[in-house]
Amino acid sequence: MLWVAAAVTVAAGVVFAVLAADVWWQRRNPAGLSLAVMLVAGAWWGFAYALELAGSDLALREAWGDAKYVGIGALVPAWLVFVLQYTGRAHLVTRRRLAMLSLEPLLSILVLAVPATHDLIRSYPANVSEGEVPVARTGPLFWGHFAYSNLLVLVATGLFVAAMARLARVYVRLATVLLAAALLPWAANLLHNFEVGPFTKLDLTPSAFTVTGGVLVWGLYRQRLVNLQPIARSLIVETMADAVLVVDAYGRVVDANPAAAVALGRSAADLVGHPLEDLLPDHHRTELALTVAGEVRYFDSRRQPLKDRRGRTAGEVLVLRDVTDAKTADARLRHVLAERSRVADALQQSLVxxxxxxxxxxxxxxxxxxxxxxxxxxxxxxxxxxxxxxxxxxxxxxxxxxxxxxxxxxxxxxxxxxxxxxxxxxxxxxxxxxxxxxxxxxxxxxxxxxxxxxxxx
Missing domain, CATH: 3.60.40.10 (PPM-type phosphatase domain)
Known part of the structure; x- marks a missing residue:
């Protein structure tokens, strides 16, 4: 049983290490560094916990159990720093604040390193039998460390939730996956520390963080859902007066802003999945006439192809700009100028x-x-x-x-x-x-x- 749990935890550590290397290799901004630190900390936590479970004697188990606090102490502040940087609050990440965030983890490690104070955080009972899953007893200072770490997690997760809430409605499901992944290790840690059922003897937090790390790396570097850039672009597109339709390579609408929903007389959710040819049979024209709320409106149509990293066409963006008022004003101006020319000509003719x-x-x-x-x-x-x-x-x-x-x-x-x-x-x-x-x-x-x-x- 212990070896199975240790193997799972080692696997989690390996995944963390691979993800950290991937993030470090293709980091594009300071948040990539904080995410890499978080993943490395998670890998260390997983490896140390695996060695703690597989330790041959109590002293070795206790040593590795103490060592995992290096990963725990670095992971939570790194998660907060990462969220701050990716929610537009990077200016809050200063050296002084980083030092303050590191103070409690460093003090906890120091308390564990001193034999006289070690048991104030955690200790093993002397009568643990061989093959039994070791369950450490918590000391009075542990709960201070526990409260501090969970406070940081709560703050970071709250900021993360707020950022996800700003995504376009089309991405709600993806945002929900990201949020669930962010909350999963926190829930696992709470269940373990409050000794709920089978979670009493096994701490699944490192394994849960593996899921979180994988989803974050996928969302950040593959789908770019956590970055503020697409969030900001989403907000801009959502509030644009121009109708915007995103069409995939097969000609189907995959996204639409509220202005497009108004122009086409359907909800944005109803537009998604329909062939553009069915919604706009004349979409290839540069000017379209659509009936909006019982009134004929004229739209200037502009297309922009979307290319993947290899330069292949992945779809296109169709932007419809309402030019009805401009056309009306232009026609009115033409009429005024024509009338002015007529009057000028008539008056000029009266002078000869x-x-x-x-x-x-x-x-x-x-x-x-x-x-x-x-x-x-x-x-x-x-x-x-x-x-x-x-x-x-x-x-x-x-x-x-x-x-x-x-x-x-x-x-x-x-x-x-x-x-x-x-x-x-x-x-x-x-x-x-x-x-x-x-x-x-x-x-x-x-x-x-x-x-x-x-x-x-």
Whole structure:
């Protein structure tokens, strides 16, 4: 029986050692170091406990039983440090706090190392028979060590639970597995120390920690579920206004954020597992029209392939951005600009003759081509009108600036010229009188350049 228990515990230690080597080899951040320390501590605990069970005499068993406290003392603080680093609280891990966390384990080891104080933590009864599972008696200081270790475990596990609660709902099952693995060794240790049933004689905590270590390494380095990076990304995706669908290599939806659920009119859980072709038959188009809450909405569709470590396509991410408001605003802007151009064109046309008059002996022609896109009213104008019997006035002018003010001054000049030129004034007198009117009526420094001529027999 003892050899079977020892073999199981040795196997647990071997697994711990392999996991620790794996984590150390591919560590990517400081938390990888704390996880490796935790695994090494668990391996030492397992090996020492196995040798304690398999010891040939009481003194040897007691020596290995004391030695396992090196692993116990390092494992619990390492678990807390690991959780702090992977829940965004790495700034709390300082040298001073590490020293404070190490103080109680070091004092416990020192008490065990001194024969006079050894039994204050643990001791073996003198009448343990050969082949019997050794059950150590606990001293008064053991319960202080027990309370301290469980307090650290409670704090670390609480932080870990809070971090897992922030994962996307699609990963609830995986998060539950991680939490169960984290709580398993704690439960095993409580059952052993409170001497519950068959757990009284055998401490299954090292074996339980093997499960925890394996799940953590799997989640951390294989699935990256414990890292804050996917947690943060999950929170970002969950709160995005854009609809996000993750599709596997077979075209099935494996994840969807709340915005996608709203856009497609289904719950996120209901979207998962369905072929994307069934949900969005036109998903290959760059713009999609979907009916959302009875209203047609337009979405800009963007795709991003997902590659595995070997560069093979593992799926894709489809992002749908609602552009309905942008399209509506763009259409409204186009309408406003078109209306503005129409008004500008109509006003501009009112500043020049609709058609040139027929003048005997002259051939008149005009072409008006505004600069720019035609949306602004210019100050250029021309006119031909009769001034007296057989004589005609020809005007070509340019008012400074553009816009309504320039148009107003152009209209003032054009119609003032017609009024001033009809009583037979000379071109010089007409322009002088026009200048006086402009000086009197203008409220800004706008000016005009024009050529005025009279033609006749």
């Amino acid at each position: 003759p609709a058609a040139l008059p027929e003048v005997k002996g002259l051939t008149l022609a005009a072409r008006y081509a505004p600069a720019g896109d035609g949306r602004e009213i210019g100050g250029d104008f021309y006119d031909v009108f009769p001034v007296e019997q057989g004589r005609w006035a020809v005007v070509l002018g340019d008012v400074s600036g553009k816009g309504a003010e320039a148009a107003a001054m152009t209209a003032l000049i054009r119609y003032t010229l017609r009024a001033l030129a009809v009583d037979g004034r000379s071109p010089e007198a007409v322009l002088r009188a026009l200048n006086d009117v402009l000086l009197r009526e203008s409220v800004d420094e706008r000016y005009a350049t024009l050529a005025y001529a009279q033609a006749g027999p």
